Amino acid sequence: MPGIFEISVEEQFSAAHALRDYPGNCEHLHGHNWAVRVTVECRELNEIGIGIDFREVKQTVREALHRLDHINLNELPPFQKANPSSENIARHLYLELSGKLNRDTIRVSRVRVSETPTSSATYRED
Structure with missing residues (x-):
């Protein structure tokens, strides 16, 4: 069975966000310094032994996060009906990044979004 390489980047x-219908303080507008870890699977290495260049993954992740940075997430179209929870942010980023990074032998395998150093949500598809 062939092996799979995983590479990860963190940005x-x-x-800010507010969780609609949440029974607690998080229903009020508040902010986080979110940490995002993106893991990409590579089934093959190129001629110099690289599955996908870290620079490409980092740049693609930075571009996606730039659209989320220093705004109220509730105002973005993907979160006007779905709460901008860590879970939904992880899914949103997974889908966006998959559309840009996935190829024949490369695919985004999971995206983890952390609100705090001890609380995170991960999205992946089988």
């Missing part, structure tokens, strides 16, 4: 962004 951050700062944004």
